Amino acid sequence: MIIGEALKRLINGTQIALSIGGNTVTKTINFHYGDHKELTKWIADKKSNKYPLVWWVINPYFEEPDGFKNVESRLIIFQSTEVEWFNSKRVVKSYDEVIEPVWQKVKGILQKSQFIDILGNLPSKYKIKDEPSYGVNTDGIRLGQSDFTTKGKKGTQSIALDVVDGRIIELNLRIKTNCI
Structure with missing residues (x-):
């Protein structure tokens, strides 16, 4: 939670x-964090201007x-998306x-912060996977690697209530949360 709030202070509201x-x-880039339950609540609560959304999957x-x-x-x-x-x-x-420019902007924010280090060597710092129609598959099974699951009708509903495209970025952070 502390890490999510620190990242939110850095990213949320960035133009x-x-x-x-x-x-x-x-x-405006939206940022929030949590598990699938929190994502569902956040999307339902936000009536407009939801996207682009950067979501940090909470790691306790x-x-x-x-x-x-x-x-x-x-x-x-x-x-x-459609x-x-x-x-x-x-x-x-x-x-x-949208997604690539937002990723480049977020990556720049993380790299420029004096209170964040992205650990690893350059080729392995970021593990990236694009997920078109995130959470939607013709057989109703989500194929991505996140901890989210879906119970939507076959091929008609996304993991995120709205139909969305996504990009998953895995990275190891070293962050001084009390300074952000």
């Missing part, structure tokens, strides 16, 4: 200029050397126009 359909649009275990907290982390970037889109449209509308 980003996105090129959407050839036009520059300024969006961390080590605390030298006033820093070391934690294995999973961030998920969500963007609203389940009917083909990948050729999805890659432009969700990934190129």
